[in-house]
Amino acid sequence: VSAFDGKSCTLYQLKRYDEALIAAEQAIRLDPTSSSAYNGKGNALFKLKRYQEALVAHEQAIQLDTDFAFAYDGKGDALWKMGRFDEALLAFDRALEINPNYSSAHNGRGNVLFDLKRYREAVQAYERAIQLNPQHPKAYNNKGVTLSVLGRYEEALAAHDQAIRLQPNKAVSHYYRSRALRQLGRLEEARQAYEKARQLGYIG
Template sequence: MALDSSEQPGPPITKFESMLRTDDVYFFDAEDFEEIIHHYLNHGKVSLAKKAIKMGLQQHPNSLDIRLLDVEVMVFENEFEDAERVLDELQLLEPNNEEIFVQRANIQSKQDNHLGAITLLHKALELTDEATDLYSLLGMEYLFIDDYTMARKCFIHCLEADPEDYASLYNTIYCYEFLDEHDGAIRYLNTYLDTNPYCQIAWHQLGKQYYAVKMYPEALAAFDFAIISDDSFLGAYFEKGRVLEKLGRYEEAIENYNTTTELEDPTSHAYLRIGKCYEHLNRPEKARYYFYLTVHDDPLLDKGWLAITDHYLKKKDYQKAQEYIDKALSIDGENAIYWKRSGIIHKALNQVHEADFAFKQATELGNYEE
């Protein structure tokens, strides 16, 4: 299994790179070569990993672990026949090595045979006492075949072994969401938080689940705990702002959205939400200013163009509304909602032929309302 990609280069790696800069050939233990190869693979330096594998096999031709790393590179480069041939040889030497089955599963997965990969990973599970990484791989394979119940079980296994495996936490909640089991996700997260009370990610996910089932006071409390756990957690401030909007507390929502712009570079989504809040507060000039910022920051965000167009529609300033929807259409002429707005504006201006054309475009693109 791969090492942590955040690892710092150790003495073997430094020594290896020093050797590459000279004509000297140094001797390394097999374990040193494994460390060197893992380092390069984790940092995407496949050519250097291949150099280390070649030299490692020259110095340690019987090292099964280095040969397995060679297979890993073959699989990465889609050299499946060569990889299978080497695995056949290795399995004769060590038939109960779980990593052989993992690499075979990897091959099957890359060939879209996910059921075959699952069978092989279950075989690997029978051969190892360290199952956490295998459950993670299994979870991903079950996701590929849309078996979210089994995927969730696998990711929960990972969390039982390592509660700080946040990738598995996200994947677990993703499975609950896909199965539309928000109540189950809430129960799971509350149980998780009983033993991990300062996990800002879990509080954040819990808040999102409460938001999904419209339990806004509970969602607000969850996001507050996420912020208490990490007062620089941008996502928690943004989601808290959304909850405050739902509760009609627009000034407080704006404060939270502004906090996100202070923590990192402002985003179009934050600008848009601030503009919407000012709309609710009946401050149209401020709302329009933030809608301008939205489309300037991200011209591809359709909600921004629609917000500024609707702003002028409400004021019955149809010429301005048309100007902005035309700009939006010049960027994305395949957006049915843009054409629908264009039709509404032309109709208000009594431009019947233009309205008819716009509505026909909208229906051709899938919007049949008009």
């Protein structure tokens, strides 16, 4: 079972989500009590934008292991994408109750708070995610977007710059960097950042 479980994890990291899902389902068939296999299935389904199915898989993982922080984190992400924000917050809070130092759950919690327009709390959640994992480009980018909403453009720009240092070819970070530069009146730099985003595949 662990071979299929490991295979699913490897395929997921390679962004081969369809194959990761198949491997996770093979692991489950061999051992229906494997919480990690259900969690892997949920992660793959989430990346395939099959959020309802991802939620079910993560809930099955939780039934098998009620202290499985990763599964609560996955459940929170699925609920967030489905617009069920209050339930998503509860899932992330449970993940953090089990493991207070879980960077991904702090980032996920920030995403929900952002969508609830609780922007200052969202910034705090992203900052906690970064404090726990300074190599977290998504958290820096999310923090930057939220700071821009709050009108804190210099800080937003610094956050996007850090995201780009960690992940130079992420188009969306260059796009949001261009927006912060535009708000600061640095129009030529903003244009260059936007062009970079387009070169990297940003559409918008």
